[in-house]
Amino acid sequence: MTIREIAERIDAVVYAEPEQMDEDLTGAFGSDMMSDVLAFAEDRDVLLTGLLNPQIVRTAHMLDMSCIIIVRGKTATEEIKRLAAENEIALLETKLTMYEACGKLYEGGLGR
Amino acid sequence: MTVSSDALHFHYDVDGNNFTSAGEASVQVKRMLRQMGYHPDLIRRISVAMYEGEINMVIHAKGGDADVYVTPDCITVILKDVGPGIKDVNLAMQEGYSTAPDNIRSLGFGAGMGLPNMKRYSDELKIDSVVGVGTTIEMTFRSA
Numbered sequence: 439m440t441i442r443e444i445a446e447r448i449d450a451v452v453y454a455e456p457e458q459m460d461e462d463l464t465g466a467f468g469s470d471m472m473s474d475v476l477a478f479a480e481d482r483d484v485l486l487t488g489l490l491n492p493q494i495v496r497t498a499h500m501l502d503m504s505c506i507i508i509v510r511g512k513t514a515t516e517e518i519k520r521l522a523a524e525n526e527i528a529l530l531e532t533k534l535t536m537y538e539a540c541g542k543l544y545e546g547g548l549g550r
Numbered sequence: 551m552t553v554s555s556d557a558l559h560f561h562y563d564v565d566g567n568n569f570t571s572a573g574e575a576s577v578q579v580k581r582m583l584r585q586m587g588y589h590p591d592l593i594r595r596i597s598v599a600m601y602e603g604e605i606n607m608v609i610h611a612k613g614g615d616a617d618v619y620v621t622p623d624c625i626t627v628i629l630k631d632v633g634p635g636i637k638d639v640n641l642a643m644q645e646g647y648s649t650a651p652d653n654i655r656s657l658g659f660g661a662g663m664g665l666p667n668m669k670r671y672s673d674e675l676k677i678d679s680v681v682g683v684g685t686t687i688e689m690t691f692r693s694a
């Protein structure tokens with residue numbers, strides 16, 4: 439699934455470079471615990487989280503993930519946006535809850 | 551430590567008073583290893599393990615020193631702090647064991663998966679810890 443398609447499915451605001459929009463992303467992992475992401479999300483491209491601090495970007499970067507989706511209507515801080523751009527990680531914001539966002543993306547075939 | 555004398559050496563100070571910047575050393579190491587052309591899977595193992603260790607130094611100790619030694623086929627990461635030390639290393643190695651306070655958990659860490667992850671992602675993990683003195687963790691990664 440591409441970032442363009444993900445953004446459509448979960449009605450997300452996107453912070454990304456144009457060339458990132460059509461990259462094909464495969465797996466996803468959703469958690470507010472970065473410890474669990476680091477333990478269980480090897481070989482996934484997308485991180486869904488309701489946590490809002492710079493460690494979400496570092497965690498995604500360490501795991502070579504290329505997309506972070508912030509759920510529950512939170513908005514990324516300038517620092518989070520800057521760090522994500524610096525590391526070529528696309529950033530999305532959705533008003534949906536974790537459960538709804540994961541459900542819609544799974545239903546659409548992401549990580550299935 | 552058994553690092554060859556022709557290894558490249560990189561040093562980083564890990565600031566124990568700043569959770570926001572925790573992980574910056576691991577970010578720099580990841581960039582450097584990419585520039586050097588190591589395999590992405592090896593780089594991911596190293597960066598995740600080092601990041602866990604760096605976070606631990608910030609949340610459990612008072613920061614410390616990170617030293618990375620690089621040769622073509624072996625990368626060694628040494629994390630040294632003068633924090634409280636680990637009373638029971640075997641217990642600390644168990645998945646889910648954590649003494650992290652709730653405020654750390656609300657920052658996304660403290661699930662007790664850090665040390666088990668460091669063991670899983672490294673080829674060798676040595677923990678040298680003395681209560682009241684500090685902790686030194688040495689991780690070795692082989693590129694073969």
Ligand SMILES: Nc1ncnc2c1ncn2[C@@H]1O[C@H](COP(=O)(O)OP(=O)(O)O)[C@@H](O)[C@H]1O
Pocket residue numbers: 473602606607610611631633634635636642643647648649650659660661662663664665666685
């Ligand atoms: N550098 C350190 N200094 C002191 N104690 C540590 C250090 N690293 C780990 N520990 C202890 O080992 C426990 C387990 O560590 P870890 O598996 O990383 O889990 P977590 O960091 O989520 O608590 C910690 O809760 C802490 O008690």
Ligand SMILES: [Mg+2]
Pocket residue numbers: 602605606660662663664665
């Ligand atoms: Mg830890």
